[in-house]
Structure formats: C-alpha cells, structure tokens
Amino acid sequence: MNPAMWISKTGVQAQDAKLQAIANNLANVNTVGYKRDRVIFEDLFYSVEQQPGTQLDNNRNSVSGVQLGNGTRMVGTQKLFTTGNLQTTSQSLDVAIVGNGFLQVEQASGEIAYTRAGQLSVNSDGRLVNAQGLPLRPEITVPANATGITIGENGMVSATIAGSTNATELGQLTLANFINPTGLVALGDNLYQQTTASGNPVTGNPGSDGRGKLKQGALEGSNVQVVEEMVDMIGAQRTYEMNTKVLSAADGMMQNLAQAAR
Incomplete structure (x- = not known):
C-alpha cells in the first residue's frame, strides 16, 4: 500500500x-x-x-x-x-459556583460524584437533592414548615420557620477542589468522578482556600x-x-x- x-x-x-x-x-x-x-x-x-x-x-x-x-x-x-456565563433564574434553590469547586452528591452505589450544575430541589424526605434526585453531601434537610430558604456565598443554608422571625441554620454546603480537574471522568448527567489522575478531593467552605463562592438564584451556563x-x-x-x-x-x-x- x-x-x-x-x-x-x-x-x-x-x-x-x-x-x-x-x-x-x-x-x-x-x-x-x-x-x-x-x-x-x-x-x-x-x-x-x-x-x-x-x-x-x-x-x-x-x-x-x-x-x-x-x-x-x-x-x-x-x-x-473555565467558568460559564451566569444565568439569573430568581429561584431560591438554584445556585451557581462562581470560581473553582464542585458540589458533592451521593450516587445510588454510595460513591460520591461531583457536579457544577446547581439545579437543586427538596425531595419527599426534605433533603436537598440535585436535578437527578441525588442527595447532596453533606446532607441538608429542610423542615416541612420552612417558608423560605437562603443559601449564602459561604455555603451556609438557612430557612425561615413558620412561627419564628429568626432564620434557622440548616447546614453547610461545601465544595470540593481537585489538583487536576481535567483528570476527572465524565459520567454524564452533569456528574464527574475522581480518578488517580485528578487526585483526591480537598473539601471546604465556598470562598476559602481558592474555592469559588456560591450565588443563589443563578445557574452557571455551558462554557x-x-x-x-x-x-x-x-x-x-x-x-x-x-x-x-x-x-x-x-x-x-x-x-x-x-x-x-x-
């Protein structure tokens, strides 16, 4: 030939x-x-x-x-x-990551997966879950009588409980960083999984140690x-x-x- x-x-x-x-x-x-x-x-x-x-x-x-x-x-x-454009949605459970980091969710197998998609909702058990219904880690439970949910830039989740004028802290959202995020394996469903190439996740509060901040009422679009x-x-x-x-x-x-x- x-x-x-x-x-x-x-x-x-x-x-x-x-x-x-x-x-x-x-x-x-x-x-x-x-x-x-x-x-x-x-x-x-x-x-x-x-x-x-x-x-x-x-x-x-x-x-x-x-x-x-x-x-x-x-x-x-x-x-x-690279960070995608922010899209304002005005939905209280939508959250965008402005900067580095991944939200953590637990798969059906029990393994942790990572995502940049912040379309959150509350399931029938009151837990915060992603669009696929996978619970966030750390777990955050919203009381049935909560009248409003606030997600701070630092990841603190609080809610106003019926009959009370003061906000009640429900839990802390954390972000995971990787030394080599391009080494993550894409699973589909907006999820990633760590590999030996990505290194181990380093978790912490949003806005600390180079992690991005959270913006409530917005979503990160495609880059x-x-x-x-x-x-x-x-x-x-x-x-x-x-x-x-x-x-x-x-x-x-x-x-x-x-x-x-x-």
Whole structure:
C-alpha cells in the first residue's frame, strides 16, 4: 500500500474524532454546568532513513537527515473547566459556583460524584437533592414548615420557620477542589468522578482556600462558545476533505503504476 494512503487514513480518523467532540459541545450549548471538550493529537512515529548529522563523505554531514512521518492519532480529550456565563433564574434553590469547586452528591452505589450544575430541589424526605434526585453531601434537610430558604456565598443554608422571625441554620454546603480537574471522568448527567489522575478531593467552605463562592438564584451556563465551535468545525471539515483528496491522489498513483506494469 502507498504509505500516503495510510497516513491520510489516520488524518481522516483524527478529524472525525474532532468533529464528534465539536458535535457534542454544540449539543450541550444550553446544558447547565457543561464544560467543553478539546481533542488532543500527536504525530505518529517517524521512519528515519538517514539520521541528522550522518557523515555523507569526508567533508560533509547531513544537516537534517531523512525523516518521514506516518500520520497522526488522538492522544486524548480534555475538559476545559473555565467558568460559564451566569444565568439569573430568581429561584431560591438554584445556585451557581462562581470560581473553582464542585458540589458533592451521593450516587445510588454510595460513591460520591461531583457536579457544577446547581439545579437543586427538596425531595419527599426534605433533603436537598440535585436535578437527578441525588442527595447532596453533606446532607441538608429542610423542615416541612420552612417558608423560605437562603443559601449564602459561604455555603451556609438557612430557612425561615413558620412561627419564628429568626432564620434557622440548616447546614453547610461545601465544595470540593481537585489538583487536576481535567483528570476527572465524565459520567454524564452533569456528574464527574475522581480518578488517580485528578487526585483526591480537598473539601471546604465556598470562598476559602481558592474555592469559588456560591450565588443563589443563578445557574452557571455551558462554557461552549458557539462561534468558536463553528470555526473549529469548518477547519476540521476542510482538513477532512484535504485528507480524502490525498487518499484519492494516492489511489490514482497506484492505479497508474499498475497499468504501467502490465
């Protein structure tokens, strides 16, 4: 096989993966707390036919040698945890994280997952839960006779109880930070899970030790920039087309060689 055909195949596969990531970003442009994906590529091994510096004769050395590349491959994807735009909702149980950090929820398996989506509600047991019904950790229970809930910037949750004029503290929301948040594994449902690459979570009150503050009555929107994604999509499409043209050209060259050999 003509090596150019193999190299072009790797280019087509790489751009197909990039288009898939762009499609997912655009599909989640209105998903609360979504973080865009970026695809990372690297070049494949080189066929070194002549090492740089090889002595050609008594007076000359090769300046650059002969090194032929063998294409590209996707080495990974990366979540970009830049802050999305804040959307004011005026709902008392909506909360946005302004800065670094993740809310913590308990999954059905008992494991802790992490999220930036602050669409909270109260379940039938009075516990604060996320949009999927998973309870927050630390657990916060809202009394049935509470007439109003306040979530402070520092994560303190309080409520006005019927028959009382003073606010009652219900509990403290904490945020988890990771030394490498891009190492978290995305589970879907706006949830992430720690891995050895992310490091262990470091929890604390919002606004302390580099953690973001909470803003009640708002949600963090997706950090996807539609114009940027469209530009990337056009670039990936053009690169895909160029690689398919190289495939066609290499195929034509092979056909010419086969005809000449008859």
